[in-house]
Amino acid sequence: MSATRLPGTPRLLRALNDRAALELLLERGPLTRARLGELTGLSKVTASQLVERLEERGLVARVGEQAGGRGPNAQLYAVRPGSAYVVGVDVGAERVVAACADITGAVVSQVEQSTRDTDDPVGVVHTAVVQAASRAGAQLDSVRRVVLGTPGLVDPATGDITFAFNLPRWHRGLLAALREDLHTPVVFENDVNLAAVAEAQSGAAQGLADFVLVWVGAGVGLAIMLGGRLHHGSSGAAGEIGYLPVPGVPIPRDVSRRAKPAFQQLAGADAVQAVARGHGIDAPDAAEAVRAAIAAGTAGGPLLDELARRLALGVASTCVVLDPPLVVLAGEVGQAGGAALAERVQHEVAAITLVRPRVVPTGLTEEPILRGALRTALDAVRDEVFGSTVG
Numbered sequence: 001m002s003a004t005r006l007p008g009t010p011r012l013l014r015a016l017n018d019r020a021a022l023e024l025l026l027e028r029g030p031l032t033r034a035r036l037g038e039l040t041g042l043s044k045v046t047a048s049q050l051v052e053r054l055e056e057r058g059l060v061a062r063v064g065e066q067a068g069g070r071g072p073n074a075q076l077y078a079v080r081p082g083s084a085y086v087v088g089v090d091v092g093a094e095r096v097v098a099a100c101a102d103i104t105g106a107v108v109s110q111v112e113q114s115t116r117d118t119d120d121p122v123g124v125v126h127t128a129v130v131q132a133a134s135r136a137g138a139q140l141d142s143v144r145r146v147v148l149g150t151p152g153l154v155d156p157a158t159g160d161i162t163f164a165f166n167l168p169r170w171h172r173g174l175l176a177a178l179r180e181d182l183h184t185p186v187v188f189e190n191d192v193n194l195a196a197v198a199e200a201q202s203g204a205a206q207g208l209a210d211f212v213l214v215w216v217g218a219g220v221g222l223a224i225m226l227g228g229r230l231h232h233g234s235s236g237a238a239g240e241i242g243y244l245p246v247p248g249v250p251i252p253r254d255v256s257r258r259a260k261p262a263f264q265q266l267a268g269a270d271a272v273q274a275v276a277r278g279h280g281i282d283a284p285d286a287a288e289a290v291r292a293a294i295a296a297g298t299a300g301g302p303l304l305d306e307l308a309r310r311l312a313l314g315v316a317s318t319c320v321v322l323d324p325p326l327v328v329l330a331g332e333v334g335q336a337g338g339a340a341l342a343e344r345v346q347h348e349v350a351a352i353t354l355v356r357p358r359v360v361p362t363g364l365t366e367e368p369i370l371r372g373a374l375r376t377a378l379d380a381v382r383d384e385v386f387g388s389t390v391g
Contacts (some may be wrong), residue, residue, distance in 0.1 A: 030076035088373030098128035100136035109135035147377040149191040194372030196223035203363035217331035287336040308344030330362040
C-alpha cells in the first residue's frame with residue numbers, strides 16, 4: 001500500500017506549494033523568490049525551483065527588480081495576467097452585459113447590448129462574449145470559462161435553464177447550444193445567487209459564511225449562503241421567494257401561465273410604485289419612488305413603513321426557517337432604500353418572529369450580478385490552472 005503512495009507524494013507537495021505561491025502572488029502583488037520562500041516556509045533552493053517551474057508553464061513572469069543591500073537586485077515575480085481569461089455575463093429582459101477579466105481578477109473590458117430586437121439568445125450571448133474578449137485583447141480560445149447570470153431556475157443536475165419568467169426565449173438545450181457555439185465551458189447560475197457571491201466577496205457580507213440576500217427589483221428573489229456555499233435546492237428553486245404564498249393578494253394556482261406569484265404581487269417593483277402613488281409619490285420607477293420618500297424625510301416615512309411591512313413577510317418567513325445572522329437587501333429597490341429601509345425591515349421582522357437577524361443594505365453599487373459571475377468563473381479557472389501546475 002505504502003509503495004503505491006510514495007511516488008505520488010513529491011508531486012502532491014509540489015502542487016500544493018505551487019498553488020500556495022500563486023495565491024500569495026495574487027494577494028500580495030509582485031514578490032521575490034526569497035520572499036515567496038519566507039511566506040511559504042520553503043527553502044531558498046525549493047522556492048527558486050518553484051518559481052522556475054511556474055515560469056516555464058507561463059503562469060508567472062518577471063515584472064521588475066527590488067533593490068537590496070549587497071549583491072545584485074532581486075527579481076520580482078507576478079502572476080502573468082494573460083495566462084487565462086474569463087467572461088461574466090448578466091442577462092436581463094432588455095439587455096446583456098458582458099465583462100472579461102484576466103486571471104488576476106482585473107476587469108479588462110465590458111460591453112453592453114440590447115436584447116429587445118432579437119429572438120436569438122445564442123447570437124446575443126455569442127456577440128457579447130466575443131466583443132468582451134476582443135476588447136480585452138484576448139483570443140477566444142484563451143477564455144477558459146463563461147458564467148451567465150440569468151433570472152429563473154437552473155437545474156443543478158444538468159446546469160440548464162428550466163424556467164425563466166421574463167426570458168421566454170431561454171429554454172432547455174440552450175446550454176449545449178452555447179457551449180457548441182463558443183467552444184468553451186459555459187455555466188448558468190441564477191442572477192440573485194451571483195449577487196450574493198459578490199456580496200460575500202466585497203460587499204456587506206464579507207467574512208460571513210451564513211447569510212441571505214433578498215433582491216427587490218422588477219422581481220423579488222432570494223439567495224441563501226450556508227457554510228460559505230450557495231444553497232440551490234434539489235431542483236434549483238431554492239430562493240424563488242416571489243412564489244411565497246402571503247396574505248392579502250391572490251395566489252395563482254398555475255405558474256405555467258405566467259401569472260404574477262403572490263409575494264411578487266405584494267413586494268415587486270410594480271407594487272412599490274402603486275404604494276408610492278397611494279402616498280402621493282409619482283415616480284418613473286420603484287427605485288426613484290423610494291429615493292423620493294427618503295428625500296422627503298418624515299413625510300416619506302409612511303411609504304417606507306408600508307414597504308418594510310410587506311418585505312418583512314418574506315424576510316421573516318425565510319429567517320424562521322434558516323435563522324441567518326444577516327439579511328442583505330439588494331436589487332434596485334433594496335439599494336435605493338439604504339439603511340432607512342433596512343432598519344425598518346429589521347424592526348418589523350423582530351416584531352413578528354422570534355428571530356432577530358441584522359438587516360443591512362447592499363454594500364455594492366455597480367453590477368453585482370456581473371461581479372458575481374466573474375468571481376464564480378475565476379474561482380473555477382484558478383482551480384483548473386493553478387491545480388494543474390505539476391507535470
